[in-house]
Amino acid sequence: MIGQVSKAFFHLLAGSQLLKQLASRYGMRSPGSFARRFIAGETIEEAIEAARAIEAAGMAHTLDHLGESVATMAEAEGAARAYLGLVDKIVAAGIERNISLKLTQLGLTIDRATSVDNLRRILDAAAAHEFFVRIDMEDSPFTSVTLDVFETMWQQGYRNVGTVLQSYLRRSMDDARRLNALGARVRLVKGAYKEPRAVAYQKKAEVDAVFIEIMQVLLTEGAYPAIATHDPAMIDATRRFASARQIPPERYEFQMLYGIRRDLQAQLTASGYRMRVYVPFGREWFPYFMRRLGERPANIGFVIRGIIGER
Ligand code: FDA
Numbered sequence: 001m002i003g004q005v006s007k008a009f010f011h012l013l014a015g016s017q018l019l020k021q022l023a024s025r026y027g028m029r030s031p032g033s034f035a036r037r038f039i040a041g042e043t044i045e046e047a048i049e050a051a052r053a054i055e056a057a058g059m060a061h062t063l064d065h066l067g068e069s070v071a072t073m074a075e076a077e078g079a080a081r082a083y084l085g086l087v088d089k090i091v092a093a094g095i096e097r098n099i100s101l102k103l104t105q106l107g108l109t110i111d112r113a114t115s116v117d118n119l120r121r122i123l124d125a126a127a128a129h130e131f132f133v134r135i136d137m138e139d140s141p142f143t144s145v146t147l148d149v150f151e152t153m154w155q156q157g158y159r160n161v162g163t164v165l166q167s168y169l170r171r172s173m174d175d176a177r178r179l180n181a182l183g184a185r186v187r188l189v190k191g192a193y194k195e196p197r198a199v200a201y202q203k204k205a206e207v208d209a210v211f212i213e214i215m216q217v218l219l220t221e222g223a224y225p226a227i228a229t230h231d232p233a234m235i236d237a238t239r240r241f242a243s244a245r246q247i248p249p250e251r252y253e254f255q256m257l258y259g260i261r262r263d264l265q266a267q268l269t270a271s272g273y274r275m276r277v278y279v280p281f282g283r284e285w286f287p288y289f290m291r292r293l294g295e296r297p298a299n300i301g302f303v304i305r306g307i308i309g310e311r
Contacts, residue, residue: 007194007294014290034303038259040281047281059275062098066282067105076107080118097131137164139193166191167211168200180221187226192291228255
């Protein structure tokens, strides 16, 4: 319940232009600025530097050029070009080839056909260089269309692509079975948006219970699933289930967000588990940053200290 209230509160704040301006001014301007805890930087070069450090620590990564819900075709085209540029820079840097993106960033809310064309351009460039591309899952008005676009790409023969399911959505177990039947790679998360009761479980206990059920179905029937959570209870449940079913650690991976539970990331890696870190970067970091605050209101103290320290 508290989680829902804080999500709603931060969702409201995320719409504030004043806050956005303040955050943009203070959040990223020096290496010690508060937003840098969760965002690797505003440039590709900074993201690549973060990715190299993650690789050096024995972990994998996926790079996400932040942006969502663009309002014009020109912005959607800009986002597509930015991703094509990212593919080239990652190849040139010689780091692991794995990216994450959002369909609303490619123009889904303006024109579905254009966003699909943009996605196809990125998937083609990515396939030519053996990248894996993850289509992130956004809020529930986009669930069906995201899965439809994903399945269309799959039917057209793209195999370098996977998507995300959120355990707070009542529909996700059905979706998990459908994606498993295709042989598609799924990232399982709890879900980061404020959703209505009609479509989503509201209590943490329910979201957690469904997370465990879907994790089990993905581990037994799925294709190299990603269990993406910082919750030690979810991680323990996954480890126990995999070990009881003799599912080796190479058959799945854990994923966590940049800057969150770095201790646990290192600990799991040292214990022989695969760990991928989601590395967000770019100038459009404000909505992503606000979702991270909404998940853990204690982070706000850290931000306030950061702003006071910056001035
Ligand atoms: P939970 O919220 O219960 O937190 C468990 C513990 O983790 C907390 O007690 C705390 O210790 C730590 N923690 C969690 N969030 C924190 C924060 N912001 N700051 C500091 N500590 C924190 N969502 C979505 O809707 N669509 C998507 O595509 C993705 N993609 C994605 C990729 C990856 C790699 C991850 C790890 C997560 C996502 N998410 C996502 C976000 C996800 O839905 C969820 O909101 C967050 O992971 C937080 O949920 P937890 O599973 O960590 O559990």
